[in-house]
Amino acid sequence: MKLLWEMKAPPAALSDFVSGYWKFHNVSESDYNTIVVPDGRVDVICFRTENGVQCVLRGLDTEPGQGTIPAQAEYFAVNFKLPASEYLFGKSMAPLANSGEMLPHGWWGIIEDDLADLEHFCQKISSVLLTLVKPLDxxxxxxxxxxxxxxxxxxxxxxxxxxxxxxxxxxxxxxxxxxxxxxxxxxxxxxxxxxxxxxxxxxxxxxxxxxxxxxxxxxxxxxxxxxxxxxxxxxxxxxxxxxxxxxxx
CATH class of the missing domain: 1.10.10.60 (Homeodomain-like)
Known part of the structure; x- marks a missing residue:
């Protein structure tokens, strides 16, 4: 079993809202079962499906839980700092504690080409977020x-x-x-x-x-x-x- 990882920092203009961008790829032929632990961030995780790109919004984790990265799967993720909940998503994350929800298809215009590599993903997400950010209180x-x-x-x-x-x-x-x-x-x-x-x-x-x-x-x-x-x-x-x-x- 082998996992490949990449990480990129956000542009300075997004530093109040984004902690980092990640790509993780299970290159093996077996599913990877992992223990998910709290990290103080809200995540959006995107991956390819038969019906196109699917994105999941995950709230704060406050306890360890189980997760699986399927064989050969590539996941692209954004780690959001807490102010993003109010200023970018406009919704409380309290109902999503230790859980998540599927985002609508086409969320923020993400398409399969945006998952070509981490650089493409970062550019797409950053360009969208830069149109949404506003000054913090x-x-x-x-x-x-x-x-x-x-x-x-x-x-x-x-x-x-x-x-x-x-x-x-x-x-x-x-x-x-x-x-x-x-x-x-x-x-x-x-x-x-x-x-x-x-x-x-x-x-x-x-x-x-x-x-x-x-x-x-x-x-x-x-x-x-x-x-x-x-x-x-x-x-x-x-x-x-x-x-x-x-x-x-």
Whole structure:
């Protein structure tokens, strides 16, 4: 079984809304069963079908789940930061927690030619998104900039102070739009930022966890395994670890 991975960063003008573009290709003759783990992002995944291109919108994951990449399948994905929910999709992602929904055929004009390679896909998606983006509310810009810049390590009070937005209002916004509290989201962001360290065999806390036990408990909560098991990634069960190791090499 062999998986090929590619990743590209978004244009600077989309950096408030897009985390990155991905292509993953199962080049083997067997299905690849993987464990999907939270990464703090909303995803759109596109792939070819007998009826043309199909795209799926996936909400935030808050727990580990099962996924399958069919034999010979090529998937193209966009990782969206949370502001995209309101500013690009115009819909709450709360009902899509740990699940997804099919988007209409022809979504954003994506056709089979756009899945020729990652470069074509990036160009098409970026050109569409650049026509849709509008300035973020200043409070939300500061809030999300600090969440992502700190890898989720800032407290709710610190984020509230820096954004000039009360913690009560922020939590109402998060529950309405994303289906979880700000603190819960920051925990996911912090945990997912640890994947890079774990993929490199660094199995100790580096992002303001209380101690080693706290670190192990949080990783296990969101992945189902300990950091050591995640790093070993026996059978390439965790696609994100496989991808990070592949990109590093």
């Amino acid at each position: 200043p409070r939300k810009r500061l809030l999300f900039e600090n969440i992502y810049a700190s890898n989720g390590t800032m407290t709710v009070q610190e984020l509230s102070d820096k954004s000039g937005w009360s913690s009560r209002q922020i939590n109402r916004y998060f529950h309405d739009w994303f289906g979880l509290s700000l603190k819960a989201y920051c925990n996911i962001v912090r945990m997912s930022a640890s994947f890079q360290h774990i993929s490199e065999g660094r199995l100790f806390p580096e992002l303001d966890y209380t101690d080693q036990n706290h670190f192990i408990k949080e990783i296990k909560k969101y992945t189902g395994v300990t950091p050591k098991e995640l790093s070993k990634n026996t059978g390439n069960r965790f696609a994100i670890i496989t991808a990070l190791k592949n990109l590093d090499s």
